[in-house]
Amino acid sequence: MSKKLFTPGPGNIPQFIRVQLSKDIIHHRMEDYQHVLFEVTGKLQKVFHTTSDVLILTTSGTGAMESAVVNFFSKGDEVLVINTGFFGERFIQICRTFELNVHSLDYEWGTTYRLEDVKKAFAKYPNIKGVFVIYHETSTGVINNLKELGDFVRHTNALLITDCISGMIHHPFNFDEWYVDCALASSQKGFLLPPGLAFVALSTKAKERMELATLPKYFWDYNKYLSYYKRGQNPYTPAISLVLALDVALDYILEKGVETISKEKRRLREYGEKRLTEIGFTSFIQDDSIKGNVLIPVLINDVDLNKLVEFLDNRYDISVSKGQGKYTDKMLRVGLLSEFTEEDIDYLIEKILEFKAINEVE
Numbered sequence: 317m318s319k320k321l322f323t324p325g326p327g328n329i330p331q332f333i334r335v336q337l338s339k340d341i342i343h344h345r346m347e348d349y350q351h352v353l354f355e356v357t358g359k360l361q362k363v364f365h366t367t368s369d370v371l372i373l374t375t376s377g378t379g380a381m382e383s384a385v386v387n388f389f390s391k392g393d394e395v396l397v398i399n400t401g402f403f404g405e406r407f408i409q410i411c412r413t414f415e416l417n418v419h420s421l422d423y424e425w426g427t428t429y430r431l432e433d434v435k436k437a438f439a440k441y442p443n444i445k446g447v448f449v450i451y452h453e454t455s456t457g458v459i460n461n462l463k464e465l466g467d468f469v470r471h472t473n474a475l476l477i478t479d480c481i482s483g484m485i486h487h488p489f490n491f492d493e494w495y496v497d498c499a500l501a502s503s504q505k506g507f508l509l510p511p512g513l514a515f516v517a518l519s520t521k522a523k524e525r526m527e528l529a530t531l532p533k534y535f536w537d538y539n540k541y542l543s544y545y546k547r548g549q550n551p552y553t554p555a556i557s558l559v560l561a562l563d564v565a566l567d568y569i570l571e572k573g574v575e576t577i578s579k580e581k582r583r584l585r586e587y588g589e590k591r592l593t594e595i596g597f598t599s600f601i602q603d604d605s606i607k608g609n610v611l612i613p614v615l616i617n618d619v620d621l622n623k624l625v626e627f628l629d630n631r632y633d634i635s636v637s638k639g640q641g642k643y644t645d646k647m648l649r650v651g652l653l654s655e656f657t658e659e660d661i662d663y664l665i666e667k668i669l670e671f672k673a674i675n676e677v678e
C-alpha cells in the first residue's frame with residue numbers, strides 16, 4: 317500500500333503520471349526533446365496566463381528563489397520583502413546571503429500584508445528595486461493578494477517577484493493581468509509531479525533588469541536558458557523524465573482547468589477544516605478571506621503532535637506535517653496537494669480519533 321501524503325508538497329503522484337514516469341527517456345539534444353520542450357512551455361504559459369517567457373530549471377523551489385535574486389540584482393541593491401511566514405523569511409535570508417540591502421515588512425503568522433505599509437516603505441525608501449512576496453505562504457496557509465500589489469508595483473521602478481510555488485494551480489493566477497514580473501513555481505506542489513523541476517515566468521521589465529544585474533551566477537543565468545530555448549534546449553541536462561511527465565500533467569491540469577481545480581480544493585479545505593475543528597483542533601487563520609486551498613493549518617490543543625504524526629505514519633501510512641519555525645510543535649498542517657476526496661479526509665479523521673481514544677486511556 318502506498319502512503320497517503322496529506323503533506324503540503326510533495327503529494328501523491330496520480331497513476332497516469334506514474335505510468336509516464338516509468339517509461340524510457342529520450343536525449344535532450346535531439347529533435348524529439350525540442351518538440352516536447354516547446355509543447356510543455358506553451359502549456360506552462362497557459363497555466364501562468366502569460367505570453368512571455370517561462371523557463372524550466374532542474375532544481376527544487378528554493379533553487380528557483382535563489383535564481384530570482386541573482387538574476388535581477390547587484391550587491392547593495394535595496395529590496396523589500398513582504399514577510400508573512402517561513403518562506404518570506406527564506407527570501408530575506410537569500411537576499412542577505414547575496415548582500416542586498418533588505419527592508420522587510422514582518423507580519424504576524426496567519427495574517428496577510430497591508431498595501432498601506434508597502435506604499436509607506438516606497439515613500440521611505442524610494443530606491444527599492446524589487447518586491448518579494450509569497451503567493452500562498454505554506455507555513456501558515458495564508459494567500460496573499462498579488463493583484464493589488466501588482467497594480468501598485470507596476471508604477472514603480474521595482475520588480476514584483478512572486479513565489480507561487482505552492483500557490484500555483486490551487487488558486488487562480490494571472491501573470492500578465494496582475495503585472496507580475498517574475499513568478500516561481502515547482503513541480504512537487506500543484507503540478508502532481510515528484511520534486512525536481514522549477515518554472516520561472518519573466519516579464520519584459522524583468523528581462524530588461526537582468527541586463528543590469530551584476531551578482532555572480534553560472535547555473536542560474538536566465539540568459540543562457542533563454543538563448544538555448546530558441547533551439548528547443550536547456551543549457552544543462554534537464555530532469556528529462558520529469559519534463560516528459562510534466563507534459564502529461566499539464567494536459568490534465570489544462571483540461572480540468574485551474575478554476576475547477578481551485579474550487580474543488582477549496583471545498584475540500586473547508587470540509588477538512590470543519591471536521592478537524594469538530595474534533596478539537598482550532599483553525600489557525602481567523603480571516604476566512606485569506607485562507608488558501610493547499611493545506612489546513614490547525615493549532616493542536618490536547619494532543620501530543622509528535623506522537624500523533626508518528627502514530628499515523630507507523631500504523632496507517634498516513635503522512636501529515638507539523639508546523640514550521642516557531643509553530644513546529646504547535647501546528648498540524650494537513651496538505652491537500654494529493655487528489656483526495658472527502659472520504660480520504662474522513663479516513664484521516666477516523667484515525668486521529670483512534671489516536672485520541674488510545675491516548676485518553678493511557
Ligand SMILES: *Cc1c(COP(=O)(O)O)cnc(C)c1O
Nearest residue numbers: 376377378403452454479481482
Ligand atoms: C515548498 C515551497 C518552497 C520551496 O521548497 P523546496 O523544498 O526548495 O522545493 C518555497 N516556497 C514555498 C511557498 C513553498 O511552499
